[in-house]
């Protein structure tokens with residue numbers, strides 16, 4: 001059976017090979033949340049040549065500060081000629097790069113996005129079920145290339161199709177995530193089977209085996225994460241790459257007090273929007289691991305309005321819940337359906353197994369408990385590695401002068417503004433100045449809370 005035919009949600013209590021729902025319904029492939037085939041390199045219809053030629057020379061136009069003028073001259077192209085999903089995704093990648101290049105690629109931030117960008121981008125993002133910005137899907141999931149004989153899990157042969165800076169560091173930064181998504185892909189069907197074994201068959205051997213597999217898989221993801229240092233320089237990341245991924249939320253200090261106006265032409269029609277920037281926090285794979293284990297995140301990014309004019313508010317929602325809106329719609333739906341199908345995930349299922357035994361021996365129950373604790377520890381350790389990386393790539397460079405250029409628009413917004421933390425207190429002034437993530441989060445307290453919530457999930461009540 002191929003991974004695509006793996007039963008996802010067989011009827012409860014019945015072990016059947018006929019899946020009522022399959023992973024393909026959620027856009028999940030044998031590469032997990034990555035597409036099955038490497039993304040298109042170009043839109044096939046020559047009608048889209050104006051977009052393609054601009055994105056091809058993106059880093060040069062940004063460096064020469066000609067991009068805005070070129071975008072302003074673009075014709076307003078229709079999305080009617082996008083016929084397949086890979087084409088819609090390709091169009092999203094192209095316009096997301098052009099959009100962030102337009103906003104952040106000048107002496108001052110551009111507050112107004114022109115109709116040649118906004119009109120097609122709004123239609124495309126609506127089609128894909130994501131906000132009209134450079135999401136994790138645009139810069140990572142749909143922006144890679146690899147040789148035909150290689151697999152996307154092989155980080156050494158992966159390259160980004162597009163970057164803002166033209167640096168190998170930026171390509172590597174994106175490709176580390178792509179390799180992680182590919183490496184973790186097998187965990188999706190494997191963990192659904194383990195959840196099924198825990199909740200319907202109550203098969204201790206399968207549950208313990210699945211959880212051990214999960215711990216090992218997370219360890220591999222952590223190994224890939226640590227390879228970031230090989231080819232992505234922290235100074236290049238902080239001063240040159242990261243500013244382009246910034247959003248329009250909490251960006252007053254960078255010249256976007258109202259966010260960005262998406263000008264839809266027709267005499268001033270349009271909307272001010274405040275949206276998060278591109279962040280790996282939008283990875284569906286990592287959130288899937290949380291759902292599987294039953295990790296509950298309450299940490300908030302911040303209390304600023306989000307999605308102004310769209311009727312959506314960030315307030316009251318945890319960061320993890322909020323960023324699901326930045327995932328492709330089928331992936332978001334998948335996470336919601338899995339959480340609904342297995343409420344409380346493994347934490348609840350393992351707790352139930354341990355509480356009533358279900359005929360399992362003491363040894364079997366001990367094995368399940370230890371495997372569960374090991375898997376949650378592995379995910380918390382992954383988050384610890386990530387925290388260390390954030391220190392190396394954001395906290396330390398934020399103390400050092402920017403040797404490359406005078407103005408760094410997006411980092412200007414990172415200065416301490418006394419953002420409220422999730423506990424309602426002022427954000428911890430751990431490091432003078434730099435405290436917010438590209439998504440606008442009060443950085444270190446938020447990441448530490450996410451890690452601690454993962455450790456807490458491993459504390460089973462039943463003994």
Ligand code: HEM
Nearest residue numbers: 176177279280281283286383390393437438439440441450
């Ligand atoms: C140079 C490397 C990296 C840096 C500097 C970095 C920075 C950050 C920052 C600032 C946040 C806070 C949220 C936000 O601003 O949106 C964040 C969150 C997050 N990042 Fe990274 N990141 C890096 C690499 C990665 C990679 C490769 C992954 C793997 C997919 C990842 C996964 C996450 C996740 C899942 C969150 C949400 C918080 C959590 O669930 O623990 N990051 N990251």
